[in-house]
Amino acid sequence: MPEHAAHAAAVAALTAPVPETIGDGGAELVQLLTPEGERVDHVGHPEYSATIDELTDDDLRGFYRDQVLIRRVDAEATALQRQGELGIWASLLGQEAAQVGSARALRTQDYAFPTYREHGVAWVRGVNPLNLLGLFRGVNQGGWDPNENNFHLYTIVIGAQTLHAVGYAMGIQHDHAVGTGEPDRDAAVIAYFGDGATAQGDVNESFVYAASMKAPVVFFCQNNQWAISQPVEKQTRIPLYQRARGFGFPGVRVDGNDVLAVYAVTKAAMNAARSGQGPMMIEAYTYRMGAHTTSDDPTKYRVSADVEVWKLRDPIARLKAYLTSSGKADKSYFDAVDVEADALAVTVREGCLSMPDPEPASMFDNVYVDEHPLVEAERAAFAAYTASFEGGH
Numbered sequence: 115m116p117e118h119a120a121h122a123a124a125v126a127a128l129t130a131p132v133p134e135t136i137g138d139g140g141a142e143l144v145q146l147l148t149p150e151g152e153r154v155d156h157v158g159h160p161e162y163s164a165t166i167d168e169l170t171d172d173d174l175r176g177f178y179r180d181q182v183l184i185r186r187v188d189a190e191a192t193a194l195q196r197q198g199e200l201g202i203w204a205s206l207l208g209q210e211a212a213q214v215g216s217a218r219a220l221r222t223q224d225y226a227f228p229t230y231r232e233h234g235v236a237w238v239r240g241v242n243p244l245n246l247l248g249l250f251r252g253v254n255q256g257g258w259d260p261n262e263n264n265f266h267l268y269t270i271v272i273g274a275q276t277l278h279a280v281g282y283a284m285g286i287q288h289d290h291a292v293g294t295g296e297p298d299r300d301a302a303v304i305a306y307f308g309d310g311a312t313a314q315g316d317v318n319e320s321f322v323y324a325a326s327m328k329a330p331v332v333f334f335c336q337n338n339q340w341a342i343s344q345p346v347e348k349q350t351r352i353p354l355y356q357r358a359r360g361f362g363f364p365g366v367r368v369d370g371n372d373v374l375a376v377y378a379v380t381k382a383a384m385n386a387a388r389s390g391q392g393p394m395m396i397e398a399y400t401y402r403m404g405a406h407t408t409s410d411d412p413t414k415y416r417v418s419a420d421v422e423v424w425k426l427r428d429p430i431a432r433l434k435a436y437l438t439s440s441g442k443a444d445k446s447y448f449d450a451v452d453v454e455a456d457a458l459a460v461t462v463r464e465g466c467l468s469m470p471d472p473e474p475a476s477m478f479d480n481v482y483v484d485e486h487p488l489v490e491a492e493r494a495a496f497a498a499y500t501a502s503f504e505g506g507h
Contacts, residue, residue, distance in 0.1 A: 139399040140353065144379055145369040149427045151435025153374075162378040171442045177218065177373045178437060179451050181210040181430045184237045186455035190462045191233075191247055195408045199466055200250045204231045208371070208403030211429030212336050214238055215376030216304065216398070219384055223291075223301040225264045227279040231336075232268075232306050239265040243458075244465040253469045255480065272307075273314035276333065279305035280320045283329035283387075292330045293390030302330040302387035304380070310341025312354055321361040321393075328392035332383045333358070335395065336370060338402035343415040355397035363393045370400030371429040401427070474500065 139145075144156050146166055155163045188206050195203040206213060213234030220226065226235055233246055236258075245257035249268060256267035269275035283303040286292055291301045311317050312335060324331050337354055339346050346354075358365030368379045376398060383394040401424040405412050437443035478493040 139367060139369060142353070142355075142367050143369050143399060144366060144375050145372050146375040146378065147369075147372045147432055147436055149371070149432050151432045151439060153436060153440070156375075161382065162375065165378040165381055166374050174433075174437060175443050175447065177214060177377070178430070178433050178443065178448075179454075180214045180218070180234070180238060181373065181433070182451050183455050183458055184214070184234045184243075185210055185430065186459050187237070187243045187462055188233060190459045191243075191250070191466075192404070192408060194247070194463065194466055195250070200247065200408075201252050202407050202409055203250055204407045205402075205404035206231050206233050208401050208424065208429070209336055209338060209398075210234050211373035211433070212334075212370040212376055212398040212400050213306075215373040216306075216334055216380040216396075219377050219380035220304065221297075221301070221384075221388075223264065223298070224384065224388075225266070225279075225282055225301070225303045227266045227275040227282070227303065227305045228268055229272075229275065229306055229308065229311075230268045230270055231308075235306065236263075236265055239263040241265055243462055244469075247462065247466045248469055251466060251469060253472050273311035273316040273320075276305045276307060276311070276317045276320035279303045279331050279333075280324045280327075280329050283324070283331040283393075284327055286330055287327070292388060295389075300388040302332065302384050304332045304334050304384065306334050306336065308341065309335060309337040309339070309346050309349060309354060310344065311335075312357065313341075313349055318361075321358070321363075321395075324393040325362040328390070330387040330390070331393045332380065332387055333393065333395040334380070335397045336400060337397050338370075338400050340402050340406065340412070340416070342406045342410065343412075345416075353397065355395055358393075358395035363395065365395035365397065367397045367399055370398030371427045371432065373429060373433055400429075 144159065144162060146154060146156060146162060148154055185207065191200060191203045192205055194200050209231070213232055217226070217235040217238035226239060228235055233243070236246060237243065240263045241258050248254040248257040258265070258267070260266045266275065266278065269278070286301050286303065291299055294300055305320070307317060321333070323329065335354055337346060341349060353367055355365035355367040366379055368375050370376060379396055383396055386394060403421065403424065434448065475493060475496060478489055478496070481489050
């Protein structure tokens, strides 16, 4: 191509309309359950439907229960923050299917690296919700042992956990726990992040290392359409899952409000990673129904009409419709789950309010593995300062 023609083509590409990233997800979207709750197959990938066909009715009802319970925990935590009992809270409202479906696809030995919003993943992995609330209440520095559930502590720095995930995945390789063909031995890592994190250097560096090392890691991007107040169409010119191709590994876009599709796609990706096929990216196309955090007011930057459209795609409502129409669950089951959710909400509220405040001096604990002279000097200075208030002085 002549130089001037190549330049013209490049300019045309830059000025072309931005590919659609808002809407129904496009033709490339993997969907097995429509917003109306109708079970459909994905043309070209019959293995996804086959995965769902292997699930029992109890499995399907479990998907529903998990989503309802964690949504109730989320609502209670939001209310507690509004009442001054939590410092802040990052709601998962609308993203329950993306989190529950993907977490259900993990094996016990797999390891998950979350952001600060993966309450649904934490729930499925067995983390007590009160441990999550303790972090946001400021009474602990992450109240769970990651080794107990293979669920890492929350990462506040956007995208940093992807580096940790790739490093851990490389460690799995060195432990020869990939590609052995032993279901109880082979393991993989899943790294959660949002659409906004894809612009971070850490995430792109993680892609480079994962591809180069063929690390057993699945990059799970929850595209909830907003990086705080920045819409996704201002962040990228192509669908996010296509970025993986530039780094040399596959990507797929799945309906993030369809728990069945998320489960099937994630299970396939994790199986591939465990068998030694390397990394994969999943873009879960969903919507952040609430605020970025409780310190945010989304009405300042998005229109209510968009929210109303996404309400019609609610992940819990569509699964309930499917379970009802297929005869896999009835009113008595749904009522029982609601009762369980009510009881869980009471437990969460009472547990949060009864959390003891930490000793102020504990802020100096765990700064370093070993004692450090500077930290000890600061501890002593703080002790002297607080002692000066004793006795009314």
